[in-house]
Amino acid sequence: MDVRQLRHFVAVAQTLHFSLAAQRLCMTQPPLSQSIMALEREVGASLFVRTKRSVALTPFAEQWLPQVRAALGAIDALGHTAQAILRGDAGGLELSFVSTADYSILPVLVQRFRSLYPAVELSLMEATSDLQIAALLEGKGHAGIVIANPWATIPDQLAYRSLVVEPLIAAVPQAWMADGRLVDVEGRLSSDAMISCPLVVFPRRAAPAFYDLVTGYYAACGGSLHIAQHAIQMQTIISLVSAGMGIALVPASLRHLARSGVRYLALEDNAPHLETGLVYRRDDTTPTLANFLHMASQLLELDMS
Numbered sequence: 001m002d003v004r005q006l007r008h009f010v011a012v013a014q015t016l017h018f019s020l021a022a023q024r025l026c027m028t029q030p031p032l033s034q035s036i037m038a039l040e041r042e043v044g045a046s047l048f049v050r051t052k053r054s055v056a057l058t059p060f061a062e063q064w065l066p067q068v069r070a071a072l073g074a075i076d077a078l079g080h081t082a083q084a085i086l087r088g089d090a091g092g093l094e095l096s097f098v099s100t101a102d103y104s105i106l107p108v109l110v111q112r113f114r115s116l117y118p119a120v121e122l123s124l125m126e127a128t129s130d131l132q133i134a135a136l137l138e139g140k141g142h143a144g145i146v147i148a149n150p151w152a153t154i155p156d157q158l159a160y161r162s163l164v165v166e167p168l169i170a171a172v173p174q175a176w177m178a179d180g181r182l183v184d185v186e187g188r189l190s191s192d193a194m195i196s197c198p199l200v201v202f203p204r205r206a207a208p209a210f211y212d213l214v215t216g217y218y219a220a221c222g223g224s225l226h227i228a229q230h231a232i233q234m235q236t237i238i239s240l241v242s243a244g245m246g247i248a249l250v251p252a253s254l255r256h257l258a259r260s261g262v263r264y265l266a267l268e269d270n271a272p273h274l275e276t277g278l279v280y281r282r283d284d285t286t287p288t289l290a291n292f293l294h295m296a297s298q299l300l301e302l303d304m305s
Helices: 003-015 018-024 029-043 059-087 099-103 106-116 129-137 174-178 191-195 208-220 234-242 252-256 287-304
Strands: 048-050 055-057 091-097 120-126 143-147 158-173 199-201 227-230 248-251 262-267 273-281
Touching: 003 018, 003 029, 003 059, 018 029, 055 059, 059 287, 091 099, 091 129, 091 287, 099 106, 099 234, 099 248, 099 252, 099 273, 106 120, 106 287, 129 143, 129 158, 129 273, 143 287, 158 174, 158 208, 158 234, 158 252, 158 287, 174 262, 199 208, 199 234, 199 248, 208 273, 234 248, 234 262, 248 252, 273 287
Parallel strands: 091 120, 091 143, 199 227
Antiparallel strands: 048 055, 143 273, 158 248, 158 262, 158 273
């Protein structure tokens, strides 16, 4: 179906006069009449009721006209839409994230990006760091918020930017504090008390950097691990702590996850620090990704100033 025919139909529908419509279209009346007749053959229905004195829309044309106008409006907007996509003001951005980021950097990034680029469709997916990196290497998604692994190198295809570094703290069952099994000193948990407790932690395959950070700290404090339970989601880990299965070492931002039956304590001796960062493909030139990276850099500069 020729777009010009649709424009001819709208012009006649607006004027209900073939000669006047032809003048507005800068054409003569015979070609306009032929165009309308060709369109009627295409749709299989009459568009106008013609008499010597008047032109009127048929019942079918009255119902079809709004849809034709909407379609032409969308066509007319294609150029503006293309420019918006090229600028990164429209389009989509697929961002994955580890569960720990949900309580630290993720809300800030999402809120800021949505305020700057409200027309961009932002798709969020929670996943462990290993799955995010594998997906990016397969060409899936645009960027991922992962736990940094100082003992491993980022694949050459990917770039990495640090976002936030925070100390680990202990999430402990409130009941253990009440019955005296654990005693805090000015809101801190001693290393001796920590290494005596069973631990709830991510499995190493899901979060090797996090796991090694925790186990390395236990070793530095002279303790050996007694793992009570592995869990993938940070919310699940905190729930298991609340149930009294053990303690967990978590990022300090987890204090934002209020949960009955759980108390958060600072670690007494040289708490290890967890780094969270952004990974993305070096060759990805998606405009929305470029805008997201620029926005993230600006936020980090503001935090440092």
